[in-house]
Amino acid sequence: xxxxxWILIVLGVMDLPLIxxxxxxxxxxxxxxxxYVIPMIINLIVLTVIxxxxxxxxxxxxxxxxxxxxxxxxxPILLFHGFxxxxxxxxxxxxxxxxxxxxxxxxxxxxxxxxxxxxxNFYKTTFGLLGKQLExxxxxxxxxxxxxxxxxxxxxEALGLxxxxxLTANSVRFHxxxxxxxxxxxxxxxxxxxxxxxxxxxxxxxFMDKAEENESDQTISVNGNTLTIRYDVASDQEWxxxxxxxxxxxxxxxxxxxxxxxxxxxYYMLEECAHQ
Numbered sequence: 001x002x003x004x005x006w007i008l009i010v011l012g013v014m015d016l017p018l019i020x021x022x023x024x025x026x027x028x029x030x031x032x033x034x035x036y037v038i039p040m041i042i043n044l045i046v047l048t049v050i051x052x053x054x055x056x057x058x059x060x061x062x063x064x065x066x067x068x069x070x071x072x073x074x075x076p077i078l079l080f081h082g083f084x085x086x087x088x089x090x091x092x093x094x095x096x097x098x099x100x101x102x103x104x105x106x107x108x109x110x111x112x113x114x115x116x117x118x119x120x121n122f123y124k125t126t127f128g129l130l131g132k133q134l135e136x137x138x139x140x141x142x143x144x145x146x147x148x149x150x151x152x153x154x155x156x157e158a159l160g161l162x163x164x165x166x167l168t169a170n171s172v173r174f175h176x177x178x179x180x181x182x183x184x185x186x187x188x189x190x191x192x193x194x195x196x197x198x199x200x201x202x203x204x205x206x207f208m209d210k211a212e213e214n215e216s217d218q219t220i221s222v223n224g225n226t227l228t229i230r231y232d233v234a235s236d237q238e239w240x241x242x243x244x245x246x247x248x249x250x251x252x253x254x255x256x257x258x259x260x261x262x263x264x265x266x267y268y269m270l271e272e273c274a275h276q
Contacts, residue, residue, distance in 0.1 A: 004050055011046055014039065021130075027123065029105055029131045032092050037082050044074055090121075093161065094128065099169040102126045102185060108155045115144045118158045124185040134183065141178035153177060179267070204268055208259050214238050225251055227259070242270065 018039055021028060031038070051067025096103045105128075107121040120139040123131030143158060156162075160175040167173055170186040200222060207220040207227065216231035216238075228241040240256045257272035 007046060007050065011043065015043065025135060026130055026132050029092075029123065029125060029129060032090070032105075032107060032131075035082070035084070037078070040074075040078050044071075044078065091155070093156070094125075095161070095164060095172070097169060098166050101169050103128065104172055104183065104185065105131050106159070106161070108159065110155045110158070115142050116158075117142050118155050120155075120159060122183050134185065137183055139174075139176070139181050139183075141176065143177055204259065211238065211240065211258065230255075240270070242273070 018028070018036070048067060048071065051070070090107050090109045092105060092107050094103050094105045103125050105123040105125055107123065109119055111117045111119075118139075118141055122134040122137055122139075124134060125131040139159070141158075143153070158177045159181075160177075163175050165173040165175075167182070170184060172183045172185075174181045174183065203220055204222065207218065207229075210218045211229050214229075214231040216229055218229045220227050225242055225244045228243070229238070230241055231238045240259065242251060242254050242256060244251075244253060251270070252275060254270075254273045254275045256270040256274075258270075259268055260271055261267075262269050
């Protein structure tokens with residue numbers, strides 16, 4: 001077997017895993033910052049050298065013609081890919097699990113144009129070389145009042161890196177500038193939590209409807225707090241009692257006028273509250 005064939009085999013052994021990985025949910029973490037620029041350059045150099053050094057029968061210039069044609073096609077693709085990698089400008093960091101099982105790689109960037117948009121993708125990894133992207137768990141939010149131009153947080157501070165909590169071996173909670181974000185390394189757990197969140201949302205909507213209809217003594221429990229509808233017929237006044245078990249809930253015991261959705265933030269709020 002000639003040296004050229006050996007080189008082509010080695011090149012194929014390098015390219016085949018990259019192609020297979022590209023069409024799966026996995027990615028080589030060592031290539032995340034540069035994309036496929038380095039493998040593409042290696043292919044370009046090797047194939048160019050082989051094309052110009054090839055010794056084939058007449059017409060003898062055919063390998064060079066094909067090589068030049070390939071360069072005209074391949075170089076623009078390489079430049080475009082490199083430009084896209086540079087334009088996206090993602091940075092990467094890794095946080096290790098205290099359970100010594102797996103780690104979470106975070107891919108992040110920010111874009112400022114009057115307001116700052118922060119974007120994050122997450123990959124779980126065991127050995128730090130191969131990562132699996134956590135589908136449907138990417139996070140993106142906008143900081144309008146205190147973006148980078150006005151001394152606001154950078155992308156790591158906005159996500160709350162350094163203050164994250166490993167709730168379990170497969171879940172991490174970030175205290176972001178836009179509220180709490182839970183990332184699940186086990187996709188089945190993420191689906192379960194999403195279903196549970198949907199059920200809670202439907203229950204809150206039903207509770208709000210009952211409050212509008214003055215259905216007294218209807219209750220709902222959310223995140224350790226119990227909300228109870230109260231209605232006084234004599235004064236035609238309706239309110240909501242908020243109680244918890246010895247301060248275990250995230251908000252104190254109080255009385256509020258109503259529950260309303262905050263569509264911009266994506267959660268529900270208690271309005272016009274007063275401590276008992």
